[in-house]
Amino acid sequence: MNDMRIAERTVSTNTAKITARGVQVYYGENHALKDVDIDILSGTVTAFIGPSGCGKSTFLRCLNRMNDTVASARVLGEIKLDGEDIYDKRVDPVTLRARVGMVFQKPNPFPKSIYDNVAYGPKIHGLTRNKTELDEVVETSLRKAALWNEVKDRLTAPGTGLSGGQQQRLCIARAIATSPEVLLMDEPCSALDPIATAQVEELIDELRSQFSVVIVTHSMQQAARVSQRTAFFHLGNLVEYGETGQIFTNPRDPRTESYITGRIG
Amino acid sequence: MSVGLLTLIILGLAAAGFLLGRQRALSAVKGDARALHSLPSFYGWSVFLFTAVPALLVMVAWLFLQPTLLETRITNTLPAAETATSSTDLVMADVRRLADGLDVLVAREGLDTAAVAALAADLPALSDRMAGVGVAFGADLDPAIFNAAIAYRDLGASLTGMMTIAALIVAAGGFLFALMRVHPEQRARNLVEQFIVVLLIASSLIAVATTFGIIASLVVESWHFFRIYPASEFFFSTTWNPQFRGGSDLGLWPLVWGTIYVSFIALVVAAPIGLMAAIYLSEYASPKVRATAKPLLEILAGIPSIVYGLFALVTVGPILRDWLAMPLGLGNSSSSVMTAGLVMGIMLIPYVSSLSDDIINAVPQAMRDGSFGLGATQSETVKRVVLPAALPGIVGAVLLAASRAIGETMIVVMGAGAAAKLSVNPFEAMTTVTVKIVSQLTGDTEFASPETLVAFALGLTLFCFTLGLNVLALVIVRKYREQYE
Numbered sequence: 015m016n017d018m019r020i021a022e023r024t025v026s027t028n029t030a031k032i033t034a035r036g037v038q039v040y041y042g043e044n045h046a047l048k049d050v051d052i053d054i055l056s057g058t059v060t061a062f063i064g065p066s067g068c069g070k071s072t073f074l075r076c077l078n079r080m081n082d083t084v085a086s087a088r089v090l091g092e093i094k095l096d097g098e099d100i101y102d103k104r105v106d107p108v109t110l111r112a113r114v115g116m117v118f119q120k121p122n123p124f125p126k127s128i129y130d131n132v133a134y135g136p137k138i139h140g141l142t143r144n145k146t147e148l149d150e151v152v153e154t155s156l157r158k159a160a161l162w163n164e165v166k167d168r169l170t171a172p173g174t175g176l177s178g179g180q181q182q183r184l185c186i187a188r189a190i191a192t193s194p195e196v197l198l199m200d201e202p203c204s205a206l207d208p209i210a211t212a213q214v215e216e217l218i219d220e221l222r223s224q225f226s227v228v229i230v231t232h233s234m235q236q237a238a239r240v241s242q243r244t245a246f247f248h249l250g251n252l253v254e255y256g257e258t259g260q261i262f263t264n265p266r267d268p269r270t271e272s273y274i275t276g277r278i279g
Numbered sequence: 280m281s282v283g284l285l286t287l288i289i290l291g292l293a294a295a296g297f298l299l300g301r302q303r304a305l306s307a308v309k310g311d312a313r314a315l316h317s318l319p320s321f322y323g324w325s326v327f328l329f330t331a332v333p334a335l336l337v338m339v340a341w342l343f344l345q346p347t348l349l350e351t352r353i354t355n356t357l358p359a360a361e362t363a364t365s366s367t368d369l370v371m372a373d374v375r376r377l378a379d380g381l382d383v384l385v386a387r388e389g390l391d392t393a394a395v396a397a398l399a400a401d402l403p404a405l406s407d408r409m410a411g412v413g414v415a416f417g418a419d420l421d422p423a424i425f426n427a428a429i430a431y432r433d434l435g436a437s438l439t440g441m442m443t444i445a446a447l448i449v450a451a452g453g454f455l456f457a458l459m460r461v462h463p464e465q466r467a468r469n470l471v472e473q474f475i476v477v478l479l480i481a482s483s484l485i486a487v488a489t490t491f492g493i494i495a496s497l498v499v500e501s502w503h504f505f506r507i508y509p510a511s512e513f514f515f516s517t518t519w520n521p522q523f524r525g526g527s528d529l530g531l532w533p534l535v536w537g538t539i540y541v542s543f544i545a546l547v548v549a550a551p552i553g554l555m556a557a558i559y560l561s562e563y564a565s566p567k568v569r570a571t572a573k574p575l576l577e578i579l580a581g582i583p584s585i586v587y588g589l590f591a592l593v594t595v596g597p598i599l600r601d602w603l604a605m606p607l608g609l610g611n612s613s614s615s616v617m618t619a620g621l622v623m624g625i626m627l628i629p630y631v632s633s634l635s636d637d638i639i640n641a642v643p644q645a646m647r648d649g650s651f652g653l654g655a656t657q658s659e660t661v662k663r664v665v666l667p668a669a670l671p672g673i674v675g676a677v678l679l680a681a682s683r684a685i686g687e688t689m690i691v692v693m694g695a696g697a698a699a700k701l702s703v704n705p706f707e708a709m710t711t712v713t714v715k716i717v718s719q720l721t722g723d724t725e726f727a728s729p730e731t732l733v734a735f736a737l738g739l740t741l742f743c744f745t746l747g748l749n750v751l752a753l754v755i756v757r758k759y760r761e762q763y764e
Contacts, residue, residue, distance in 0.1 A: 122643070122645035122646060125668050135654065
């Protein structure tokens with residue numbers, strides 16, 4: 015672990031953006047997530063690590079109610095975004111997902127032009143009043159996603175024609191364009207090569223100034239590089255949650271230590 | 280020896296070859312199958328195939344060539360006086376009928392060769408006896424035709440005998456050749472698999488060759504038609520009025536117009552309903568509903584089109600006439616383009632919905648997740664992501680449905696009538712190309728007049744139509760395939 019560059023640990027604020035208490039998830043009979051309590055801070059990159067099937071992606075998908083689209087999934091417990099229970103009956107999952115954006119494991123640009131991919135969210139939510147404003151939103155989103163310079167001359171080309179790394183940055187731009195408050199990323203670099211991964215990681219660090227970012231990753235180096243907070247999941251339990259430096263250098267739980275030193279996984 | 284018996288003998292020999300080949304391979308390694316290159320049964324199969332396939336091929340080829348050979352040989356022996364008065368084809372037809380009649384007579388009364396030859400003495404009596412077995416001759420039998428028929432039977436019998444011998448020799452040769460080759464080192468498995476590949480190639484060739492054969496026959500017959508009927512009249516006249524006494528107007532356009540009009544109405548009904556049903560089934564329906572509704576919808580596709588035709592004739596036609604056409608003053612015929620179009624549309628709904636459902640399901644879940652993740656509702660996702668992604672495939676499905684609509688006959692006969700008309704009123708009776716092909720060919724006319732040959736020209740036109748649509752559909756579907764890769 016000596017090659018790890020430990021990211022700057024100062025967390026600008028200590029206000030909790032998302033608070034989860036006693037979250038349980040069942041897929042049919044399978045108890046996938048057991049009693050998770052966590053506070054996700056605003057302006058922070060939080061990494062979820064843990065072996066495959068440990069429930070980290072499941073928990074991530076609870077935060078914007080994407081589990082609603084899975085018929086067999088059942089979520090119990092309480093998750094609050096800015097103090098408001100997101101599983102309350104009055105909350106529309108559609109509006110929630112506009113506030114909590116998501117980037118998926120595999121780049122999934124729509125088979126539309128680059129421009130239309132980014133303009134998709136603003137269009138359906140009516141965020142802009144005219145074409146000029148929409149153009150601006152598209153440009154700023156692509157700039158923030160560090161893709162503008164590569165695609166500005168071919169905004170009408172199909173998004174599916176970009177390289178893998180570009181596609182993933184396009185998906186990030188698409189998520190940013192709806193101005194979410196929280197950005198969820200489910201292993202965003204697992205389908206990318208090292209260079210594209212480095213670009214996306216750099217991007218995540220920049221995004222921290224505007225959004226809370228939650229990233230699920232299998233790469234502990236990545237978690238160490240980009241996050242300020244790390245949560246370790248194992249067999250559906252949240253084992254340990256704390257400052258990234260502390261988790262990687264001085265874990266309290268023996269399971270965490272075994273995992274980061276490669277003894278379980 | 281009959282063909283069926285010969286086939287059985289060859290297959291029996293081949294089966295024996297299977298057992299012997301297997302046995303021989305096993306005994307060569309003293310029963311230790313592991314020392315063989317292939318499993319023992321592959322050695323058996325290699326002998327089986329070498330015995331049966333070449334022999335059966337010889338038999339089939341012989342059966343194809345024998346009639347031609349027979350015809351030419353007998354035609355050459357006919358006296359010149361016979362072929363001078365009427366056409367060779369007609370004389371040969373008499374010869375064949377007489378030969379067939381003699382066969383029946385021989386089988387029924389157990390005559391021997393001498394007795395058959397003796398029949399020549401009293402030809403009028405023979406003519407009566409022939410009528411008794413169902414072979415009637417108009418005029419008195421000509422001795423020359425009788426002699427030709429006798430020669431026809433003799434030559435046919437000897438050719439069949441030669442075929443039997445040839446096939447058996449080939450079978451035995453293949454049997455011995457393959458059995459001798461059985462050896463532990465022999466790559467029997469590869470050999471059998473090569474045989475299977477050849478079989479697969481032959482099967483696909485049959486499909487392709489048949490298609491080309493059908494096109495060729497259409498083209499040739501259309502060519503005959505255009506030699507006796509001016510192409511300009513066919514393609515540019517707007518009247519369809521066949522007279523079986525001659526002097527017909529055979530203009531294509533009333534029929535093409537009817538076809539397009541009926542198909543158009545059918546698609547206007549089928550495309551939106553089918554598509555919406557597909558969207559419901561693939562995007563909204565719970566798995567339980569889907570599991571019941573989809574097969575139910577597909578039952579519609581299993582109903583024969585004649586039943587839809589009855590529905591059009593008995594129910595839809597009168598309802599449209601009484602409730603729409605008559606009150607609006609648009610006509611009083613229960614057969615109308617609207618009737619046929621509506622019923623055909625209902626028939627095509629499952630076709631469109633089933634194909635579109637498959638295509639919509641093929642849109643990756645990642646696309647939907649991406650859209651939901653941005654806060655889109657289900658209907659926004661369907662409208663803006665799923666449908667655009669599936670659109671080329673859906674267009675392909677609709678075009679395939681269109682080519683079915685164009686080829687449909689029964690519903691049109693029963694729903695839209697058989698009157699060829701150029702009219703824009705959807706409540707008038709009209710007809711389509713396919714219906715006219717049927718009606719031109721069902722009648723007591725010789726097969727050389729423009730009135731019957733026009734059916735082939737119409738068929739060729741229709742073929743070009745549907746081929747164009749299918750090619751278009753394929754091109755679009757192929758483009759769709761490239762989308763995500």
